[in-house]
Amino acid sequence: MSSVTTGAPPCILSDELDAFRASVRAFAQAKLAPGYLERALSDDFPGDVYRLLADQGLIGLEVSPEHGGQGADHLAAGIAVEELARADFSAAYMVFAATVEGGLIERDPTLGPELLPALLAGELKLCLGLTEPESGSDAGAMKATATRVDGGWLLRGEKTSITGLPAAQMAIVFARSAGGPSAFLVDLDDPTITRQRFRDPGLRPVGRGSITLDATFVPETRLMGQEGRGLALVLHEFDYTRSLLGLMAIATAEAAIDMTVRYTQQRRTFGRPLSANQGVTFPIAEHLTQLEAARWLCYRALSLRMAGRPHTREAAMVKWWAPQLAVRAIEDCVILHGHVGWSDELPLQAMRRDVSALLIGDGTPQIQKLIIARETFGREPRGPRGTAAATSDRRTG
Missing domain, CATH: 1.10.540.10 (Acyl-CoA dehydrogenase/oxidase, N-terminal domain)
Incomplete structure (x- = not known):
């Protein structure tokens, strides 16, 4: 052939x-x-x-x-x-x-x-204001509002968990107008905006925080795209960003493993290198195998996107799997370094804290599994005769 x-x-x-x-x-x-x-x-x-x-x-x-x-x-x-x-x-x-x-x-x-x-x-430097205190994965439940006035809009509400906020000069803010969720480019130095920085354990140089908009005026020219089509601008991007975040988690874990391989080859216990023990080498072999598999799932999702083919399921698979693999791998690297691995004398703890942010950002593992299930079974569970199965716990006779 x-x-x-x-x-x-x-x-x-x-x-x-x-x-x-x-x-x-x-x-x-x-x-x-x-x-x-x-x-x-x-x-x-x-x-x-x-x-x-x-x-x-x-x-x-x-x-x-x-x-x-x-x-x-x-x-x-x-x-x-x-x-x-x-x-x-x-x-x-x-x-x-x-x-x-x-x-x-x-x-x-x-x-x-x-x-x-x-x-x-x-x-x-820009940042993205989509999440709200009661609207995380359910982005459509946003309460921030945009009211049309002469020459533009007045924005009111709170946006939270904004990564990159502390150093940003402008934010892409999503708020609900009469036509539906819309996207606006907002100057963060506006006096009607209050900023708060969160005390996060990882990703500290980038930072995260929240803003409160108190009748913040945004000119008409700062409406991004069409009114009511704001979520359309960003939701499709999640299938892309989840693949990128997966690659970041994988590479960080592999860097931790590289450190651990060098350390265990040099560290001697009971007269021989620590790496002579299968209890050291086998976990490393397992982590490298799983991380390599996850990497190619990331590339698969990106390739499908470039080809204009569906890739929502693959991106969700990446997002729930890769960060968890990475965190577990780094944790084993900490253990194999012993007491020094638990300190900030080495970068292992910082790597673990940084990667752990990806367990939540861009959707939790539970949300990703829900997406995978919906892409597989459809949005409505189907019964044995092709009818939608009951989703409540109501008893039937």
Whole structure:
């Protein structure tokens, strides 16, 4: 049987992408890895790192060359955040966020030309205000409102769990107008906005917090897309972002494993290296196998997206599985280092805290399993005769 395959064989990345990976890895290991632990223990936003990422062309990586970007594809973006996370999780998150935000801004014909130059130069930092105190995974239940007035809108309400808020100058805020959920670009230095920073254990340089909008005026030109179509702008992005976050978790765990392999080869107990024990090597072998499988599920989801094919189920699989694999792997690395692994003298604890944020962000494991089930069984459970099965506990005679 003759092969119908053209180009690179399936499941193997191109030479161009491999070269890009090598370039990003060399940069990240030389410029970011040495300072990771110090930055991870600080609440200060590393502006020098953000500018360095911008100079490297990694901020807004997928923005088209027409607007000054690299025009990279989804696989390249995945490789970028993967290799950055191997050296510095927070730096990877900055690139991840700017990739998503740059894509949203570029789609607006007015805001794109205005804001993208500053974003790509590392001068503008954005954040996304979607979650509310009583509206997390159920994004459609938002209570923040947008009331039309002369020349624009008045926004009222609270947005919470906004990653990147402490250092951001502008936020993409979602609020319910008469036409439905809409998206607005809001200046965060407006005096009607109150900010609060959360005390999080991980991802500290990026930070997280909430804002309260008290009749905040937003001009008409800051409405993103069509009124009432705000969620359409962002919900489809979750299938993309979940794959990127999965790669970040996997790479961080593999960096922890690399540290552990070196340590156990050098550490001697009972007259031989610690790595001579199967109780050390077998868990590492298991983690590496599972992480590699999860990596290719991430690439599968990204490839399906690039091909314009459905990938919601694969993205949800990535999101519930990869962060849990990563946390467990890092925990074993901590144990294999003994007492020193439990301290902040090594970066293992910081890595675990950073990755643990992904257990919740972009949807909890329970939500992801619900998505997988719905994609498999349909939104309504089906009974044995093809009728919708009862979802209540009402007894039948």
